[in-house]
Amino acid sequence: xxxxxxxxxxxxxxxxxxxxxxxxxxxxxxxxxxxxxxxxxxxxxxxxxxxxxxxxxxxxxxxxxxxxxxxxxxxxxxxxxxxxxxxxxxxxxxxxxxxxxxxxxxxxxxxxxxxxxxxxxxxxxxxxxxxxxxxxxxxxxxxxxxxxxxxxxxxxx
Amino acid sequence: xxxxxxxxxxxxxxxxxxxxxxxxxxxxxxxxxxxxxxxxxxxxxxxxxxxxxxxxxxxxxxxxxxxxxxxxxxxxxxxxxxxxxxxxxxxxxxxxxxxxxxxxxxxxxxxxxxxxxxxxxxxxxxxxxxxxxxxxxxxxxxxxxxxxxxxxxxxxx
DNA sequence: TTATATGCAAAAGCTTTGCATGGGT
DNA sequence: ACCCATGCAAAGCTTTTGCATATAA
Numbered sequence: 213x214x215x216x217x218x219x220x221x222x223x224x225x226x227x228x229x230x231x232x233x234x235x236x237x238x239x240x241x242x243x244x245x246x247x248x249x250x251x252x253x254x255x256x257x258x259x260x261x262x263x264x265x266x267x268x269x270x271x272x273x274x275x276x277x278x279x280x281x282x283x284x285x286x287x288x289x290x291x292x293x294x295x296x297x298x299x300x301x302x303x304x305x306x307x308x309x310x311x312x313x314x315x316x317x318x319x320x321x322x323x324x325x326x327x328x329x330x331x332x333x334x335x336x337x338x339x340x341x342x343x344x345x346x347x348x349x350x351x352x353x354x355x356x357x358x359x360x361x362x363x364x365x366x367x368x369x
Numbered sequence: 370x371x372x373x374x375x376x377x378x379x380x381x382x383x384x385x386x387x388x389x390x391x392x393x394x395x396x397x398x399x400x401x402x403x404x405x406x407x408x409x410x411x412x413x414x415x416x417x418x419x420x421x422x423x424x425x426x427x428x429x430x431x432x433x434x435x436x437x438x439x440x441x442x443x444x445x446x447x448x449x450x451x452x453x454x455x456x457x458x459x460x461x462x463x464x465x466x467x468x469x470x471x472x473x474x475x476x477x478x479x480x481x482x483x484x485x486x487x488x489x490x491x492x493x494x495x496x497x498x499x500x501x502x503x504x505x506x507x508x509x510x511x512x513x514x515x516x517x518x519x520x521x522x523x524x525x526x
Numbered sequence: 527t528t529a530t531a532t533g534c535a536a537a538a539g540c541t542t543t544g545c546a547t548g549g550g551t
Numbered sequence: 552a553c554c555c556a557t558g559c560a561a562a563g564c565t566t567t568t569g570c571a572t573a574t575a576a
Contacts, residue, residue, distance in 0.1 A: 235550045237556045258540070271558045276541060278556090292449020296565065297540070312498055323496055331488035332507065339480055341469055341509035348505050350489065352498035392575045394531045415565070428533050433566060435531095453540070454565070531574070538567070548557070 218248040221287070221302045228285045239274045242267060244282070247302055253322055254291060254299040254311065291347050312350040319354075375405040378444070378459045385442045396431045399424060401439070404459055410479055411448060411456040411468065448504050469507040476511075 225244045229236070246263050247255070257279055264270035279300060282288045288300045291311070308329065309322045328348065336343040382401045386393070403420050404412070414436055421427035436457060439445045445457045448468070465486065466479045485505065493500040 233555095235555050237550080239557065256540085269557085272540095273542080273559075274557050280542095290452075292453060296449070296453060296455040298453035312493065312496055314498070315501055321496065323492070325488070325492040325495070328485075328488045328492050331482070331485045332505070335480065335482040335485050336469065336507055336509055338482070339469055339478065339507075340512045341471070341507065342512055343507060343509040344472055345508040346506065347508075348489070349503065350493055350496075350498065350500060351502040351504075352493055352500040355497045355499055390530095392530050394575080396532065413565085426532085429565095430534080430567080431532050528576090529574105530576095531572100533572080534570090536567105536569085538565105540563105540565075542561105542563070544559105544561085546557105546559090548555105550555075551553090 213249055214252060217252065217302070217304055217307075220306075221304065222248045224305070225282070225285075225287055228287060232285060234281070237278075239264075239270050240278045240281070242270055243275055243278045247282070247288070247300070251288075251300060251302050253301050254320060255301065256297050256299055289345070289347075291349070308346075310348040310350070312352065314354050315351050316353050370406055371409060374409065374459075374461055377463075378461065379405045381462070382439070382442075382444055385444060389442060391438070394435075396427050397435045397438070399427055400432055400435045404439075404445070404457070408445075408457060408459050410458050411477060412458065413454050413456055446502070446504075448506070465503075467505040467507070469509065471511050472508050473510050 222244060225248075229240070234240075242264055243260060246260060250263060251260070257276055260279065261270060261272055261275050264275070279288065283290055283300065287303055289303045290298055290300050292298060307324060309324045310328070312321045312323060313319070314321070332346050332348070333343065336346075379401060382405075386397070391397075399421055400417060403417055407420060408417070414433055417436065418427060418429055418432050421432070436445065440447055440457065444460055446460045448456050448458065464481060466481045467485070469478045469480060470476070471478070489503050489505070490500065493503075
């Protein structure tokens with residue numbers, strides 16, 4: 213858990229919620245806190261509901277509503293896993309990251325890569341699009357001896 | 370509709386199905402033919418079911434089963450649309466393509482880009498993964514005057 | 527004949543919605 | 552007071568599964 217990111221994101225949530233004439237609410241706060249801690253990479257709404265079950269708050273309906281609100285405010289990224297279930301993660305304005313899925317184990321590794329970002333920006337420019345978001349998912353199998361790892365940031369999730 | 374791709378893919382389906390000790394079936398044939406024509410870019414299973422409704426064949430269950438079979442045989446790509454609904458398109462062994470979604474209109478444009486492919490291959494190598502698949506979705510808004518379009522292949526879908 | 531393919535119907539899981547209640551400002 | 556936030560329950564939609572029947576080989 214990246215505690216710096218967590219705190220930065222919670223601050224952002226507070227500011228954006230305040231700036232959208234929404235009132236503070238117990239469920240939204242609980243969902244935001246849970247996501248700041250456990251939603252740094254690809255969680256489903258049912259997982260959030262489970263995570264809040266012990267607190268005796270956060271009905272299914274409210275959690276879906278809160279997640280939709282946070283997404284609309286640009287505070288969450290929604291990346292579909294390919295299995296027909298929507299997955300969310302907190303959106304960090306300072307860092308993009310993408311995902312590589314180990315087909316053998318199902319493990320998800322998050323990574324950032326400057327060259328990939330540049331290639332995406334170039335492609336969008338060539339296509340005549342102003343880019344507002346982009347998702348990349350790689351699928352493969354982990355090699356025994358990785359080539360020299362130059363990706364800037366790499367973390368098992 | 371790319372009729373060359375359509376025929377090439379239908380041939381491939383026939384060969385792979387034959388090579389997997391599966392028997393020929395009316396629904397699988399109808400689904401494959403529909404996909405070869407209308408599934409060159411991102412369709413959902415309910416759309417396939419609708420498309421076959423007039424033929425009086427292709428129950429929901431059978432279509433889901435056939436699509437899963439084709440996917441398992443590597444004949445379909447499954448790309449999540451971000452909304453929690455699985456989308457499929459025929460997998461062409463000769464060409465990858467990716468998608469850019471116009472956030473303003475919802476239009477999907479398919480494109481291929483050699484530099485992007487190279488950047489993805491590089492990133493996978495650095496991460497120590499042998500790549501078996503990759504999905505890229507860009508989201509943005511179309512500019513009035515596109516910069517010189519250098520993407521190799523570009524088609525509205 | 528035998529395993530696969532299909533249809534029907536029900537069930538399971540994710541997501542949304544209507545309505546009444548609770549709570550922030 | 553007003554109106555947003557929440558819970559509950561029901562409904563909607565996508566997807567899976569059980570079981571009986573039909574069909575290819």
